[in-house]
Amino acid sequence: MGFTGSTSALPPGPWGPLYYVNNAPETPVFWHQNVWLRPFLLEFDSISEAVRHLRAIQRNWAPVLHTNFRRGTLIDSLMPSVSRRPRTFPWLLPDSPLGAWTLLDDHRLVGSACCSSPFPAGSIRFEEDKEGPPSRAYLKLWESLVRCRRWPGPGQRCLDAGASPGGWTWALARLGARVIAVDRAEPEPRILAMTGPDGLPAVRYIKHDAFTLDPTEFGPVDWVFCDVACYPPRLYEWVERLFTAGIRANFVCTLKMQGTPDQDTARRFAEIPGGQVLHLCYNKHELTWIKLD
Numbered sequence: 001m002g003f004t005g006s007t008s009a010l011p012p013g014p015w016g017p018l019y020y021v022n023n024a025p026e027t028p029v030f031w032h033q034n035v036w037l038r039p040f041l042l043e044f045d046s047i048s049e050a051v052r053h054l055r056a057i058q059r060n061w062a063p064v065l066h067t068n069f070r071r072g073t074l075i076d077s078l079m080p081s082v083s084r085r086p087r088t089f090p091w092l093l094p095d096s097p098l099g100a101w102t103l104l105d106d107h108r109l110v111g112s113a114c115c116s117s118p119f120p121a122g123s124i125r126f127e128e129d130k131e132g133p134p135s136r137a138y139l140k141l142w143e144s145l146v147r148c149r150r151w152p153g154p155g156q157r158c159l160d161a162g163a164s165p166g167g168w169t170w171a172l173a174r175l176g177a178r179v180i181a182v183d184r185a186e187p188e189p190r191i192l193a194m195t196g197p198d199g200l201p202a203v204r205y206i207k208h209d210a211f212t213l214d215p216t217e218f219g220p221v222d223w224v225f226c227d228v229a230c231y232p233p234r235l236y237e238w239v240e241r242l243f244t245a246g247i248r249a250n251f252v253c254t255l256k257m258q259g260t261p262d263q264d265t266a267r268r269f270a271e272i273p274g275g276q277v278l279h280l281c282y283n284k285h286e287l288t289w290i291k292l293d
Contacts, residue, residue, distance in 0.1 A: 009041045015104060016066025030266050030277050030287055034064075034122030036100055036112030043108055047071065050109055051078045054101065057113050061099045062120035068103040075103075086125045089142045090175070093118055093149055118147070123281050132174075134188050137167035137227060140282035144252045144290060147278065152177035154197055157221045159249075161210035161238075162228030166191030172225070173202040180218045182210040211238045215245040226253040232265035239272075248293050251275070255287040 013020035020039070029035060044050040054061055054075075062082050065072040082098065098118055101111030115122075126142055145151040152158050154176035160169045163179075166187030172179045173194040181187055181203055196202040206217065210228060224242065226235065232255045239253065255266060255277070266287055270277040275291035 010039060010110065011041070011104065011108075015102065015110070018064065018066070018102060018110075028267060028270050028277070030263070030270075031261065031279055032122075033117065033279070033281070034100065034119075035116040036110075037114040037116060039110055039112045041108065041110055045107065047074050047078065050075050054079065054099075054111065057111075058097060058099060060096055061101055061111070064100055064102045064121050066102060068106060071106055072103045082120050084120050084125075086127045087146075088127050089146070090151055091146055093146050119281070125281075133167045133170045134165040134191065135167040136282075138171040140254070140280050140288065141168050141171050141225070141227075141252065143280045143282050144278075144288055147280075148250070148252070148290060148292060150250075150292070151175055152223050156223065157219075158223040158225060159218055159221045161224070161226040163187050163205075168225055168227055169203055170194070172223075177202070177223070179203045180206060180221070182206045182208055182213055182218070184209055215242060215247055221247070221249050223250045223252070225251075228254075229256050231258065232256070232262045232269075236265055236268055239269075250293050251289065251291040253289045254283075255289060257285050257287070261285075 010020055042050065042053055044053065059080055060082055061079055063072050063076050097113060098115065098120065099111060099113040100115050101109055103109055124143060126139055152172055152175050156177045158172045158177045158179045160172065160179050160181045162183055163169045163181035164183040164185040164187045169179045169181045169187055170191055176197050178196065179202060184207060186205060186207065192203050192205055194202045206213065211234065224247065235253060235255060255269065266277050269275060269289045272291060275289055278288050278290065280288050
């Protein structure tokens with residue numbers, strides 16, 4: 001968790017899992033669960049006063065408590081309910097903003113109506129499918145698509161680079177999309193046998209290193225997905241080649257870190273116009289780059 005802002009009213013942190021950084025202008029940070037972008041300090045005399053001030057700012061808030069749990073729970077109980085139940089996919093993220101707050105003590109609250117994550121405490125959980133997919137990698141794809149507020153559908157073509165064993169291909173084909181699965185290792189046979197809503201094959205497999213495949217081999221696509229285990233600079237070079245080849249699509253790519261995180265390449269991805277670099281709940285030692293066309 002993190003705070004970023006320029007207000008001088010905030011007392012010095014950290015507070016539990018929360019860190020305050022006074023940096024203006026804002027600099028990109030990647031390894032966090034949620035960034036509170038416009039933090040403020042609220043001093044109040046009663047629980048009802050705290051509730052009144054928060055509701056006057058906006059409707060939806062989710063607490064991140066690290067102390068004064070009983071008092072914080074009472075404040076939260078008087079606010080509009082925000083569900084934390086596991087979500088089914090596809091799930092359309094609400095447009096209404098979700099703020100965050102925490103208590104410093106009985107009479108001081110730090111909050112932010114504007115946050116980098118739209119999820120309560122920066123976290124989302126899905127109802128998992130424990131039988132269909134060949135791995136749990138589909139969960140970070142689901143999370144990415146929820147953050148996109150859109151996903152592939154019937155009639156759309158998807159490139160899944162580094163597809164084996166087929167977790168992302170499974171998730172995309174289930175949405176009705178046509179998937180071009182590229183990998184030197186073949187995805188599981190049941191993944192290759194998936195069909196679309198029209199009964200036709202949903203998956204086309206190309207046995208090849210995705211990073212050396214000529215874009216003319218797969219043609220125009222609506223989405224490009226990549227969960228290849230490689231060094232981030234190689235992924236960046238591949239994305240640049242796709243841009244040069246005229247590929248215009250939505251991108252969702254995993255930046256897998258080996259050893260010390262590669263902050264320089266993460267910044268280069270973040271600087272691509274229209275792109276953003278996120279550390280998803282379902283990411284491990286990796287980041288996710290999203291760019292919507």
